[in-house]
Amino acid sequence: MTSHKRKTGRRRAVIGGLSALGITGAAVVTATLLAPAGAASAVAAWPQAKGSKPVPASIEFSGTYDGKLQRHYGTGALGSDGQDESQKPLFVLKDGAVLKNVVIGAPAADGVHCLGSCTLQNVWWENVGEDAATFKGTSASSVYAVHGGGAKSASDKVFQFNGAGKLVVNKFQVSDFGKLVRSCGNCKKQYPRTIVINDVDITAPGTSIVGVNANYGDTASLRNVRVHGDPKKKIKPCVRFTGNNTGKEPKEIGTGPDGTTCRYSAGDLSYD
Template sequence: MRYSNLMFGLVLAATATMSHATSTISGTVDYSGATVGTSCDGQSESQAPVFVLKAGATIKNVVIKAGAAADGIHCLGNCKLENVTWADVCEDAATMKGGSGTVMYVKGGAAYSAADKVFQHNGLGSTIQIYGGFYGETIGKLYRSCGNCTTNTSSGARKVIIDSVKLNGVSAAVVGINSNYGDTATITNLSIKGWTKGSPKVCVAYTGNNTGAEPTSLGEKWGTTNCVVTTSNITAY
């Protein structure tokens, strides 16, 4: 089943709303379990997001409709996504675009059926923190630091912090970071369905670039400066 009983009940109780335009969020907006969406053009990177979160914004208790998740949520600075569920990820669930020192907090919620990655990290010097029981199912990667953005530079390291997250069905890796740019992934209390070491890979390092070329994988890493994780931080269920 795609949803837990609790989440399935939430979706059934939600009021479905559709929009053809991106909604911009300032301050705190609580959708009280409503289902929203716009459209989906597969893996097209040119499609607009469903929501844009301005610096300081919080979005809470919303289900983004399957077949209508577009490019998910764009975060422009410090922001918080609390109990947000993507019923079927279209391109990316959320993208961090905030600058140095900003943080995108992802507390709870869930993402289902991401052909590629769930969280895309573009903003130089910023952080994505995923915690509070977030759940991912049937995904390529949970997180990827942009491997070939034209803005990539060694002075703009990106960080991801993952704690108390549960995953089921990871086809590529949990996270991908660019070690040559100083990116770091710190992972604790991660539960993965049927995990054995190497399947799926947990933290994969890449040599990123700013030319648009495909990044070079350096393989799965454990206990390094960039991949701050040990096997004791991972639990199979």
């Protein structure tokens, strides 16, 4: 009985902590079942795709799209996995939409676009094209939740945060990448953006976990981040930039925790 009470109290603490990070509802329940706070966590195995589905034109939807772990890949106009900025996405999510249980294969084109608040649950990118997902909502109350899933082989960005609001990346894994999250450094319309990285596995090689614009009031919080295969700590956890709205290349102005823009401490990251 004593042991059971300790576990119950711990679970409540986890729920409270995740709620503070902006992770609520079913995602909280799932998170508490998968990994108690502070527990050692092996990198989850990638799922086996259950069949394939070619995507010749962007799939635009509201509500929920359950891919049933089929491998979706671009064909025709979407049959590219390069860095062309004009590419269209495989999926376009309207405000409040949920994309779940999808394996995105190659070609991946420009991945997923969220036009407002959205949830990406158990989505796996086998070979990231231009970007894995781009968040484009214009409301400060927009919330973009990435829960579970993973991404491999992103030559540049995994998640591109162009819009307003909060992005929460929870229980995700990434390997062989440039940047996990980048707040747009030179969009015509700029916003203060909130980014939360929680309970994720980062496997080298990679350049940085998150990049934010200090001059626009961005914040990035990192919690329980596990970095694998980077003994020399070359992957930068948080990079600060001076962003602009003129299309020019943003200027990097610093790295590491500063208590204002990059919010984490050494104890929030572990290395093996």
